[in-house]
Amino acid sequence: MYKTMKHVIILMSIAAIIAIGMGITIINNQAWDALVDEYIADKSRQVEYFVSEQEQSLLDVIETNAVWTDLQIALDEEDDLWMEENATQYITESETMNIDLIFISNEDQSYIRSYGTDLKDVVKNSSAFKLTLEENTQNDLLVWHEGYIVLIKLVPITDNERENPEGVYGVGRTLDQTQITKMKSAIGENTIAKIDVAKSPSYQNQVSENYSIISWSKLLRYGNQNIYFNIDANVPIYQSLFVNQRKHIFIIVILLVAFVIVAELKIFRKIAKNLEVTIESVQKISNGDYKSKLKIHESKYLPEITLLSESINRLSSEIENNMEKIDNKYIQMIEIIANAMEINDSYTHQHNNLVADHALSLAKAIGFEDTDAVEVAGKLHDIGKIAIPYHILNKPGRLTNEEYEIIKKHPEEGYKIIKDTDFNQKIKDGIRYHHEWYDGTGYPLQLKGDAIPLIAQIIAIADVFDALTSDRPYRDGMSKKAAIEILIKGRGTQFNPELVQVFITLVLIM
Incomplete structure (x- = not known):
């Protein structure tokens, strides 16, 4: 057999x-x-x-x-x-x-x-x-x-x-x-x-x-x-x-099949032995030895099934752990991409982290449910700047109209990078719409008021505040007081007035 x-x-x-x-x-x-x-x-x-x-x-x-x-x-x-x-x-x-x-x-x-x-x-x-x-x-x-x-x-x-x-x-x-x-x-x-x-x-x-x-x-x-x-x-x-992917897949398949062959042969050898014991017991019963009962729970067959079940459970746990590791690696990969923007703009990496911190504080203050999404979107909100040429991104002087139009493309470029990922929609919305204005004059889609996702409204305030208060190679950052005055002027035009009021309260107690 x-x-x-x-x-x-x-x-x-x-x-x-x-x-x-x-x-x-x-x-x-x-x-x-x-x-x-x-x-x-x-x-x-x-x-x-x-x-x-x-x-x-x-x-x-x-x-x-x-x-x-x-x-x-x-x-x-x-x-x-x-x-x-x-x-x-x-x-x-x-x-x-x-x-x-x-x-x-x-x-x-x-x-x-x-x-x-x-x-x-x-x-x-x-x-x-x-x-x-x-x-x-x-x-x-x-x-x-x-x-x-x-x-x-x-x-x-x-x-x-x-x-x-x-x-x-x-x-x-x-x-x-x-x-x-x-x-x-x-x-x-x-x-x-x-x-x-x-x-x-x-x-x-x-x-x-x-x-x-x-x-x-x-x-x-x-x-x-x-x-x-x-x-x-x-x-x-x-x-x-x-080409290389196909070669690697072939090698993996061959190794996997070889492993399966060896494993299955061992398993079937044990199953065959258990079947022989079972057949012997059945033969004894058919010959009239009624005292010889087929007690499956006491045979060696069920322990093998139990062992197999335990192996599957262990394998499932390992797969789950590996999937979690893959998810973590994926987030790390996106963060690496975000950090790579520092090559084009030394200011961007620190700015991303500070925007994430400010946005997270504001989100918690208003009871926003998905604070993890706010933190990730804050760190990645300017990921689209990877697509912006270096000489434009770091230009010390005033941008031309053509250069400003190129800069304005970075929210859509960022959205293109992450739109096919497993990130939830809130993160994608935060990246895509953080330059929309409350009065509908922003970009890229000129959304207005509540049509702008709340996560994007939060990041917009955090983004502007950090941009105003951070030092740049060509200028010193503003004081908190001066930055607050600009936020106040932007209430109802650039920003959600209610969010601005909450954020100012947070800034004053920092």
Whole structure:
């Protein structure tokens, strides 16, 4: 009996290894395909966004210059000097605007000027130019020039009231190597190996190899023409994730199955012996020896089951302990990520801990139930600053509008980091909404009043108070009194007035 059971166990184990191996391979390949699809979709969206940003900057120049009564007057008078100084040549010469072409024409085309890249004849003979003149509508034109594409927007010139269209104003930008480099940086310069802008696709379908090389062609349409962005990406971390992970899983499965085989053989050997004793007892009873009773509780079979049960209980306890350790390690990992922000901002680590302390005190004072969530959210509220460039995060002077908009992204960036974790929703809300204002003028979603989660209202007060009272490299911290005055001014606008009153009481007794 034992030999038969041994052969069955070995055959079943081999079959299990084969089945698990095939399953792992299939799941691994499916996961890779899904990851490649998501990666390409994400990077393609970033390409679209980059091009749309280029278009928007062209529209900004158009909005400033093409809706202008003075320009119409200068165009009628063919006043070259005025137009060069106010609406044409100075723009192409500006290093900040990064405009490569300005085109202007009056209604009857008797006066046409082009500044920057010389594409006057190309624009003049284009269908987009004719449509703009005839239908007084905005039109897009794509021109290939010296191996690069030039994005051009053409609009009718109107007066200050956007009426009486007369003539055409055009703005263009070349997507040269400098712009392509900016695009690579915007969508991931550490992984994007090459971007080639062409009239035709290099790849009919997406291509991937070695679990790290990903290539595809992204189609965009501008005006009446197609643009193909042929992209080669190298993501070596994916190879580590998929290839090495599969190897490790195979090794673990083989070792686990080998362990199970040995353990099962030992267990079945004991079970076989107990079965033999049981069979002997049954035979004695069948032969008429009624005094020989089958007392299962006194046999050696039940102690084995008891031992197995105890082993399972011990295993369950070990798993529970290990799960608790994993949870603790997970929290430690997130804290390590939060502490990693100190690399970008030496102030952030101490600030996080102080915000957590202040927020915890306020939460306890108002009877907030989940104080653990307040403490964790306080420590991690600025985790999104990992995504903010160092030169902006630690800029000593006043931020530009563009830099401030980048800073304002850190709550959403922080939320992206933890949204798929097991943290409860209160922690996620505290991180995402701690810059919302009570009057609805905050960010990122302009929530107002009680629509702002209470945990975020608590952290908002603690965050501002510590920011005001902490020393920074470029200024000394305020006194508590001065900070309290600012909190008082922010009641009902930036902060929940009731929470401010409670917090001030706490500060006064610190």
